[in-house]
Amino acid sequence: MSFRQFRGVTFAQWFFVTACLSTVPSCSQESSSLPPDSSDSGKNSDTKNELPPQRKRPAVSNPKAMQNSIGMTLLPLSRETFMMGIDKLPEELAKQFAGFDPDDFADEQPAHAAHIGPPIYLGAYEVTVGQFRQFVDAENYKTEAEQDGRGGGGYDAERDRIVERDTKYSWKNTGFPQTDEHPVVNVTWNDAVAFCDWLSRKEGKRYRLPTEAEWECACRGGTRTMYSNGDDPERLTEVGNVADASAKAKFGDLDAVRGDDGFIFTAPFGLFGANAYGFHDMHGNVSEWCQDWYGDNYYAYAPVDNPSGTETGRFRVYRGGAWNDPPVFCRSADRARIEPEYRYCYLGFRVACEQ
Ligand SMILES: [Ca+2]
Ligand SMILES: [Ca+2]
Numbered sequence: 001m002s003f004r005q006f007r008g009v010t011f012a013q014w015f016f017v018t019a020c021l022s023t024v025p026s027c028s029q030e031s032s033s034l035p036p037d038s039s040d041s042g043k044n045s046d047t048k049n050e051l052p053p054q055r056k057r058p059a060v061s062n063p064k065a066m067q068n069s070i071g072m073t074l075l076p077l078s079r080e081t082f083m084m085g086i087d088k089l090p091e092e093l094a095k096q097f098a099g100f101d102p103d104d105f106a107d108e109q110p111a112h113a114a115h116i117g118p119p120i121y122l123g124a125y126e127v128t129v130g131q132f133r134q135f136v137d138a139e140n141y142k143t144e145a146e147q148d149g150r151g152g153g154g155y156d157a158e159r160d161r162i163v164e165r166d167t168k169y170s171w172k173n174t175g176f177p178q179t180d181e182h183p184v185v186n187v188t189w190n191d192a193v194a195f196c197d198w199l200s201r202k203e204g205k206r207y208r209l210p211t212e213a214e215w216e217c218a219c220r221g222g223t224r225t226m227y228s229n230g231d232d233p234e235r236l237t238e239v240g241n242v243a244d245a246s247a248k249a250k251f252g253d254l255d256a257v258r259g260d261d262g263f264i265f266t267a268p269f270g271l272f273g274a275n276a277y278g279f280h281d282m283h284g285n286v287s288e289w290c291q292d293w294y295g296d297n298y299y300a301y302a303p304v305d306n307p308s309g310t311e312t313g314r315f316r317v318y319r320g321g322a323w324n325d326p327p328v329f330c331r332s333a334d335r336a337r338i339e340p341e342y343r344y345c346y347l348g349f350r351v352a353c354e355q
Helices: 003-021 091-096 100-108 129-139 191-201 212-218 231-238 245-251
Strands: 073-077 080-084 110-114 120-122 152-156 160-164 287-293 316-319 337-338 352-354
Touching: 073 212, 080 212, 080 337, 091 100, 110 316, 129 337, 212 245, 212 316
Parallel strands: none
Antiparallel strands: 073 120, 080 110, 120 352, 152 160, 287 316, 316 337
């Protein structure tokens, strides 16, 4: 069992372990409501999440970009064959990322050719709160977090903690600033599919979640490096909102890049640099649901043409780093999975549209 299955839990447990090692008097079994150990968190007691003046959203330059009926920008993913999967030797990755073994990268192997078939469009950005609200209002939709009495994840400012699950949190409330321009979170795979189905009916086209292959093709933007802008984790802040110096200042001994991307939590969509194909926020901001069932050895037998995951399974794939993720989870090849009814305050989605 690799680390990725419990990536979400790991984030909370990281706080849990940190708390146990520090001044918190008792460590209960409540691993979903845990205080970060931050000696200077008082300096950052605000939820710094406003638009920094130095970041302006770049204009979309692709003349083939498509605007849909709810204000999304979608970009074509042309017919192409790319190399999918691990782009470094597993031993090399284990050496670079402390705490990881070569086996932790097993599900990214082998690297293999994947062909994206009939041209499709993929969202240039993550689905926003404002776009999701249009769906909720049109369908009177209740997300799973709102329906099942379990709630979602969020930031409890009073206790200065990330809470993994509480009924007060949903896509409408995360405890940190979420305007209509921020990526929607606390949505399950099922919620994301319901959104796509609504958009399909609305426009008479087929919208769905991207396959894992489509997602990685879009993320790589033609590259075979760890990130779409190279192999240096410190350059991640050019292309994504990740666990950075501002997050580390607030949450203590977080595994983070040294640079400051300006956001502790989510950032409004599209503020970071696009990759060569024009896609934004693939490496950071929020992780993104994909359509596929997850198979840990799927790459060993995946077809070249339009691989779309195992036929059935327990977990759905999600891809890409998020605001709380260290560089190892922000790599183009990284794979993550969780049950489709899970919801987190760092997990959203983008859409694919068939032509
Ligand atoms: Ca950040
Ligand atoms: Ca993302």
